[in-house]
Every structure is written in structure tokens, then in C-alpha cells.
Amino acid sequence: MGALSLVLVHHANQYLITDGYDNREGLSDLLDGYRAILAQHEESGVPLSLHLSGTLVEAIAWHRPQFFGLLRRLRARGLLELVGGPYGENIMPLFAPDFNLRQLNEQLWLYGRHLGCPPDQIRACWVPERVWNTPRLAPVLTSPRLLNGGYSYVLLGGELSTAGGQEQQVADAGHHAWVIAGGRGLVAVPVPAGLRYWIPPARPVHWEQLEAVVGRCRAAGGKMLVYADDLEKAAGVGPWDPAGPGRYRAFLNWLKGRGDLIPRRLSDALTRHPPSGVRPARPGTYFELAHRWGAGDDYRGWWDHPDWAPYRRYFSLAEEVVRSASRAKLDRRLVDLAWKHLMASTYETAWRWRNGQEAAPWARALASHARAALVIIAAARWFGAARGLAAVAADLDAGGQDELVLANRQVYAVLSPENGGRPIYLFWQTAGGGVMVVGNPTDDWNWQEELNRYMDQPANHPGGLADLGHLHDRWVVRRCRTGAGQAAIELVNTEPASSLWGATKRV
Numbered sequence: 001m002g003a004l005s006l007v008l009v010h011h012a013n014q015y016l017i018t019d020g021y022d023n024r025e026g027l028s029d030l031l032d033g034y035r036a037i038l039a040q041h042e043e044s045g046v047p048l049s050l051h052l053s054g055t056l057v058e059a060i061a062w063h064r065p066q067f068f069g070l071l072r073r074l075r076a077r078g079l080l081e082l083v084g085g086p087y088g089e090n091i092m093p094l095f096a097p098d099f100n101l102r103q104l105n106e107q108l109w110l111y112g113r114h115l116g117c118p119p120d121q122i123r124a125c126w127v128p129e130r131v132w133n134t135p136r137l138a139p140v141l142t143s144p145r146l147l148n149g150g151y152s153y154v155l156l157g158g159e160l161s162t163a164g165g166q167e168q169q170v171a172d173a174g175h176h177a178w179v180i181a182g183g184r185g186l187v188a189v190p191v192p193a194g195l196r197y198w199i200p201p202a203r204p205v206h207w208e209q210l211e212a213v214v215g216r217c218r219a220a221g222g223k224m225l226v227y228a229d230d231l232e233k234a235a236g237v238g239p240w241d242p243a244g245p246g247r248y249r250a251f252l253n254w255l256k257g258r259g260d261l262i263p264r265r266l267s268d269a270l271t272r273h274p275p276s277g278v279r280p281a282r283p284g285t286y287f288e289l290a291h292r293w294g295a296g297d298d299y300r301g302w303w304d305h306p307d308w309a310p311y312r313r314y315f316s317l318a319e320e321v322v323r324s325a326s327r328a329k330l331d332r333r334l335v336d337l338a339w340k341h342l343m344a345s346t347y348e349t350a351w352r353w354r355n356g357q358e359a360a361p362w363a364r365a366l367a368s369h370a371r372a373a374l375v376i377i378a379a380a381r382w383f384g385a386a387r388g389l390a391a392v393a394a395d396l397d398a399g400g401q402d403e404l405v406l407a408n409r410q411v412y413a414v415l416s417p418e419n420g421g422r423p424i425y426l427f428w429q430t431a432g433g434g435v436m437v438v439g440n441p442t443d444d445w446n447w448q449e450e451l452n453r454y455m456d457q458p459a460n461h462p463g464g465l466a467d468l469g470h471l472h473d474r475w476v477v478r479r480c481r482t483g484a485g486q487a488a489i490e491l492v493n494t495e496p497a498s499s500l501w502g503a504t505k506r507v
Helices: 027-044 054-063 067-076 097-115 134-141 167-172 193-198 204-219 231-235 244-256 266-272 287-292 306-327 332-345 361-369 372-385
Strands: 004-012 048-052 080-083 124-126 153-157 178-180 187-191 224-230 261-263 390-394 403-407 411-416 422-430 433-438 475-483 486-493 504-506
Touching (some): 004 266, 054 067, 067 097, 080 124, 080 266, 097 332, 187 193, 187 266, 193 204, 204 224, 306 332, 306 361, 332 361, 372 422, 372 433, 390 486
Parallel strands (some): 153 187
Antiparallel strands (some): 390 403, 403 411, 411 422, 475 486, 486 504
């Protein structure tokens, strides 16, 4: 009997973050951990497949672009294959096909832009949380409108090929790829749950289970095993055991010492072991998410949860405004920016933590921030109308408080009297279209749901030109008017304990 192929797929999924938080690891901690694992692959020559969320790619591009050098080097040596997916890691069956298409293309473009990987080399798709629905997803994933011409493979839970979904089936299923019935040629690559539990091995029983799953695969006539899980786990960052890298090195040494288990990139393994037959992939996700944590097979247990209702409304409101702007053919650059922000706002859609007990604070914050798209579209509408001057008060972001707008033909500035009286957005009309030059809406602001409040830790406020030491002062509007060829606003500081109490700002 020939050697089995083992595919190692790591999933690096983070939002647009920086360093200096008081409630989690920063980007530098994550990338240091990632580098430790990737360096082990470079040293050992063991190939891997890697999925990076689009938001993580952009965070790296902003803060640690030299990290891309390691990924490019691994690709050049044939040790790294990139896996695609939606830019913002949205739970795809919950969203419209055109939105999913936009998400998938954005991710493909980023891989080309930052890693030099042509889209047509991205053949496998990481379906977020492996929430699958063939009629909803197969037409999108195989669409010729995708930059890669359509995906060939999807990573799914091994249990989705079974009729049951019991834990034993979860542990044993998934030794053959198969063509999904009604899936437009898509091939399902099963991910047996057991490998997620035992790699990297932490206890003697994990080594025993690894040997056992290899034996079961052989007994079932299988040719391929696929491990797929968070890269943070092997790297030992965030909530994971910091001993992870040492254990992962021991695992790679164990793997290299075997002649009956050959590590391969995903596409190489699938070329060597083509799909076995055609069968349905039932709707669902992995066992813990569906059954233990209450999301259900279709994720509706979380998406339709009563405490998520206001966040669904935030997104629906913002999406309709952006869609309307697209139909009206407003400033293309700003409309595209609004879409990009919406895509990022769906990151880890409706995720719940503490075993599903409550909506995760970062998911709530990001969904709340979807409303910043309303401000971006307001600027696009202003520039599209080629208006003259304006100084107006309006609740642009549906946040319950009026913002102040000061605008002319080239500038659209938004200030928040309730939040330091500072500019929170500034848009500029260039010859090529509108751009945002002040503003930081696409950030979870350290889990802060408020739209315009200063972010203290780390200091990364949404907006600019803040008054040091008076970042949370409240100001009231004394004047906001347009006339005699001039637009002007005047604010008075009303923060009782502030040394600026009674001060006046005039713009």
C-alpha cells in the first residue's frame, strides 16, 4: 500500500488591528508567532497551504510589510500554496451572491497586490466557519466573474458528507475528496475533526490518536488526510498554549521521520488523489459550532438571535444606502470605499464567544461601525451634486447625535460636537474622484461600539486634529450657517471639569 498524503492547511484570520490593546494580543505578537511556525516549514522543507484573511493581509501591509518577504520566499521554494476566501470572512450563505462575489474578488486582488500571486493560481477556497449551502454558494464560487475564473475546491467539514453528524462520524469521516452533486464541478475536500484536536500534539494520547487516524484512513482505503485549523493555535498566541511552537516542531519532526505519510500542498495532493465519485454535501458546518455552541447547521441560531437584531439592522441600513448609491452612479472611488468598509464590517459575522453565550464584543463593534458607510456615501452625494458651500447639522451615521458638516466643492468635513468637537472625517475631491484623508472607520476600536468616540487604548482615534487632554470634551453648537459666500460653524466647550470650559472654536 502506498504512502498517504497529509495536507497541512493553516488559517490566519485577524481583523485590521495594530498593537497596544489592553484586552488582547497585538499584531506584532501574532506575526511573531506566525513567523515562528512558517520558519519551521522553511527549515524542515515541509510544504503547507495557508489562508490569510483579507483584513489580515491589509493589517500586515500597513504595519509589517516585510512579513510578506517570508511568504514570497516560501512560495518561490514551492513550500507554500495560498488558499482564497472572502475578504472579510463573512458567513457566506447569509449574504447576497453579488456581495459574496465582491468579497472573494477583493481577497484575490490582495494576494496579487501584496504577495505577487496571480489569481488563477488560487484554486481552493476557505469557506468561513465551513458553513456550507450548495445552492447558495456553488454558483458564486464557480462564477466566471471571479478574478481566478472560479474555484475548483472547497474545504468542508468531513461530517457534511455523512447523513448523521454524530461525533464518531465527525472523527472518522473524510478520507476522500468528492465532486459535490449540483455543485457545478466543485470538489469538496473533507477536513476530519480529529486532526484539529491532535495537532500539535500536547499529550501522549494525542500521538496515539494520530497513529490511530492514520490507521483508520488506511483501513478505509483512503489516500489523503487534511488538517485545517487556526495558525494561532500552532503559534501559541492569543488564547492558545504558548508551548504550541515547540509541540509543532516535534510534530514536523515526527512527520519527516515517517515514510508512510507524505506532506503535500493541497493542489498537489488532489492531483495525486483525484475526487472519488459524486455525492451531495449537505448544508451545515462543523460539529461544535452547529450543536454544542448553538449556531445550528445554517448558522441561523446566531444570525437570528434576538440580541443580534440591532446589528442586523445596522448592516441592512448601510447596505441599502450603498446599493442605492451604486445604482445612482455616484463617485466611484467613494462608493467602492463604502463597499470595502461594509465587507470588513461583516468580519466573523454574528460571532458569539464563551461557547455561544453572548455576542462577541468585536463582532458587535464592527457591525455597529457598518453605519460609517452612510457618511462615506453622504460625501459621495455631495460631490456628485457639485454644490457650492454648506454648514449643516445632521445625523449622518444614524447614531442618534447630530454631526456638523462643513463643505464646499472640494472638501467635505464632518465634526462631532459630542466627541471632542474634532473632525472625524474629511473627504477631498481630486481629479480622479473622492478620497478620505481623515477618518478611521474600519477598525473595531478596541471593541468600542460608539461611532465617533475617541479610542483611548491604543490611542487610535477615529478622526483627527484632536485637542490633547480634552479628547472627550463635549461642545455645543453656537452657530452653523451658510451665507454671504461663507460657510461657518462655531462651537463652545461645555465640559464642566475641563480647563477649556467656555472656549470657542470657529471654523
